[in-house]
Amino acid sequence: MIPLEVILYSVLVLMVWSGLYRVTWVFRIAESLIVGLFLGFTIYNGIDIIINRVWNPIVIKGNWINPLWFSVVMGVITWGRFHRSTEFLSRWSLAFLAAIGSALAVSGAIRAQIIAQLVVQVWSYTDLWATLNQIIIFVTMICVLFYFTFSFKQSGAKGGISRLGRLVFMVQLGCTFGTMVMGNFAIPIGIVYELSKPPAFYFTIGAFLIIMLDIILRRVGIELKFPFK
Amino acid sequence: MVEEKKVSGEFPKADRLIFLTFLVLMMIPMIFPIGLPIPISSLSREAFKAVEEVPNGGVILIEENNAFGTLVDIGPGESAFLRHAFEKLVTKDVRIIIYSGSIDGNQISQRFLREYVGLPDPFNTDPTYGKLWVHLGWIPGGETIIAGMVTNMAATAPVDLYGNPTVNMEVFKYVAARAPPIDIINGNDINLFMVVHNTSPDAWIRQWGQYGDPQRGFPHGNQIQIASSAQQASAMVFIQAGQMRSIIGGQRAGAEYELLIQRPGLGASTMDAQNFAHIFGIALIIGANIIFWSQRLKRRSEK
Amino acid sequence: MEIPIALYIFFSVFMLVRYYFDVGKELADVFTSGVIIVTTFTLLIGAYNLTRYHVKNIQMKRSGWYYGLILLGSAAGFLLLGYTDKAKYLWVQTNVLTTLETAMLSYVGMYMFTAMFRAARTRSLDASVLLFITIILMISMMPVGSIIFPGITPISNWIMQVPNTGATKAFTIGLGLGLLALMVRTWLGIERAYLGRSG
Numbered sequence: 001m002i003p004l005e006v007i008l009y010s011v012l013v014l015m016v017w018s019g020l021y022r023v024t025w026v027f028r029i030a031e032s033l034i035v036g037l038f039l040g041f042t043i044y045n046g047i048d049i050i051i052n053r054v055w056n057p058i059v060i061k062g063n064w065i066n067p068l069w070f071s072v073v074m075g076v077i078t079w080g081r082f083h084r085s086t087e088f089l090s091r092w093s094l095a096f097l098a099a100i101g102s103a104l105a106v107s108g109a110i111r112a113q114i115i116a117q118l119v120v121q122v123w124s125y126t127d128l129w130a131t132l133n134q135i136i137i138f139v140t141m142i143c144v145l146f147y148f149t150f151s152f153k154q155s156g157a158k159g160g161i162s163r164l165g166r167l168v169f170m171v172q173l174g175c176t177f178g179t180m181v182m183g184n185f186a187i188p189i190g191i192v193y194e195l196s197k198p199p200a201f202y203f204t205i206g207a208f209l210i211i212m213l214d215i216i217l218r219r220v221g222i223e224l225k226f227p228f229k
Numbered sequence: 230m231v232e233e234k235k236v237s238g239e240f241p242k243a244d245r246l247i248f249l250t251f252l253v254l255m256m257i258p259m260i261f262p263i264g265l266p267i268p269i270s271s272l273s274r275e276a277f278k279a280v281e282e283v284p285n286g287g288v289i290l291i292e293e294n295n296a297f298g299t300l301v302d303i304g305p306g307e308s309a310f311l312r313h314a315f316e317k318l319v320t321k322d323v324r325i326i327i328y329s330g331s332i333d334g335n336q337i338s339q340r341f342l343r344e345y346v347g348l349p350d351p352f353n354t355d356p357t358y359g360k361l362w363v364h365l366g367w368i369p370g371g372e373t374i375i376a377g378m379v380t381n382m383a384a385t386a387p388v389d390l391y392g393n394p395t396v397n398m399e400v401f402k403y404v405a406a407r408a409p410p411i412d413i414i415n416g417n418d419i420n421l422f423m424v425v426h427n428t429s430p431d432a433w434i435r436q437w438g439q440y441g442d443p444q445r446g447f448p449h450g451n452q453i454q455i456a457s458s459a460q461q462a463s464a465m466v467f468i469q470a471g472q473m474r475s476i477i478g479g480q481r482a483g484a485e486y487e488l489l490i491q492r493p494g495l496g497a498s499t500m501d502a503q504n505f506a507h508i509f510g511i512a513l514i515i516g517a518n519i520i521f522w523s524q525r526l527k528r529r530s531e532k
Numbered sequence: 533m534e535i536p537i538a539l540y541i542f543f544s545v546f547m548l549v550r551y552y553f554d555v556g557k558e559l560a561d562v563f564t565s566g567v568i569i570v571t572t573f574t575l576l577i578g579a580y581n582l583t584r585y586h587v588k589n590i591q592m593k594r595s596g597w598y599y600g601l602i603l604l605g606s607a608a609g610f611l612l613l614g615y616t617d618k619a620k621y622l623w624v625q626t627n628v629l630t631t632l633e634t635a636m637l638s639y640v641g642m643y644m645f646t647a648m649f650r651a652a653r654t655r656s657l658d659a660s661v662l663l664f665i666t667i668i669l670m671i672s673m674m675p676v677g678s679i680i681f682p683g684i685t686p687i688s689n690w691i692m693q694v695p696n697t698g699a700t701k702a703f704t705i706g707l708g709l710g711l712l713a714l715m716v717r718t719w720l721g722i723e724r725a726y727l728g729r730s731g
Binding site: 240243244247248251265266267268296297298299300301333336340368369370371373374376377380381384385387431458461462463465466469479481484500503504507508510511513514515516517518521522 | 557560561562564565567568571572575622625626629630633634636637642644645646648649650652653654663666667670671673674675676677678679685692693696697700701703704707
Binding site for chain 1: 535536537539540541542543544545546547548551552562563564565566567568569570571572573574575576577578579582583596599600602603604605606607608609610611614615621624625627628629631632633634635636637638639641642644657658659661662663664665666667668669670672673690691692693694695696697698699700701702703704705706707708709711712714715718726727728
């Protein structure tokens, strides 16, 4: 007896991957299902947070005089965006969110993203290779900053530095792309890992056979019609 | 390249052939495993060393910000790290505080704790829960929460996963007392920070990068991140600046970590397929360029 | 329009003062935990908007309205399950939602191959440099890469640790300066995008 989990896994994955061959109602159903389930998931977890962090401390525990009311009011007024007369209220809570987020980001950014990046880590008079590397890092950093500064015309010497900056930028993009591919390969590999083991493997064979059948039927001019597009 | 007639809802034939070739190539090492060697990189060794160096009675803070979609990519590293960290709970009396910054991360962390660490469900039936470790559940709010956890953890996470108040928990009292102020948990109480995420490393560097383990030579940034392999390139600058200790980037690094803790799992078993996939990708790039340049030279010679 | 800007200035300056001068900790904690609750409310707004869109589609029987039925039906069913049978809810989450999400992401990841085949062309010096570095990094990321080409690891490590670090430092500094500039622009009322369309 094939476990239900295996059947479900195989069928759902193959429904989504059918889109690689042709986008049909099979793919569209899987697409709608994932959005729907995620919608339910988000609502469930959102309500859970409000119950745990607002309802329980205020109502169940009876702490009616509570700084949480500030958050509750801020949260409720975001719903003001649904009516023209109360739309202005939702901007107040957006301003609150943006303010807290950006203040925290900026306070960390000055130290971690600006000052720390300008400090030379290793400056050794004995290890010339490490020192040379630090010089190259510093020079490439300046070149890329030049490339991305559009306040002045990039011609002459500035243009040359900017050109070098662009090449270094290409190196960085190459590094990102080269390392990114592993992540993109990992996900289908993980799925293939499951689909290549019996009993899921039988569903994989079934899917291949269905595709072969569709190719043959279309070659002879027969198109299978379904009520859904 | 000759442009093919576009049919609505269908990829061009060349693309479909590429997908089919990829899928078949991936199946071959799965059905007939080869067992190619997996050399271990310095980054994975450094991450392993960071956990090994957590002192007796030390504290590890873990944020789970993973997503279901990247489970296969980041999961091997995450599961191996959790196993390693929870071993220290027993052998070194370490304390662990876990929370999630994403809804998915909350579910994934609980699943991994049950499946890989072997904790009971629900966690509060485990005798060490609340005393040696705690799961604070999902706390939305992005960078604000990352900052809040290292300025005043009890205020940011007043309840745990089950709705129990955290301020009276034995583990919270122990951690708070480690560094002044003794009644508040902040970054100075934490020995090792770990975050699992599928975005960029910046937010945790900004908020956690100032906390470290000065006694062990890491005045700041005793932080490990487990992320996608793409983040390795952007993480190098923070590792060089001493703001982060290491990154376990992607499936390969996860496989390496599994080998380091001597528990090979999903990561290690998929490395043969990764080898094939990379060779296929490189062959596609080189092949496409050969076709491109041969057509270009042919057009030039015809002119 | 001035009230939201005033609120932005007040809250952001307060948090900066708290960070640099260590005053107002209790109030800062209230604001920080307030973000969690407000964020949750905004998440629920998104959920409501999506539901409203699909209900309208179904009512007006627009093209593909039946998929909207599947969407809303699965959402309602999943939500109901969460409050009636937690074990089945977790089962559906593990076996259906996780599976679909992984499959969808892998579907998008497959585009990587078509990109390699169609877009990766050495048309110029910049593209050639990018592709050359990509291939070196891909070889080094392969577990057997360092075994087939023993010298690849030190070369790729040097590329990642030196020129890549230099470029990433520039981005990181730019990002930090950009955050600072964005905050100042918001204080001055020049930047209003965060307030939405009518901002």
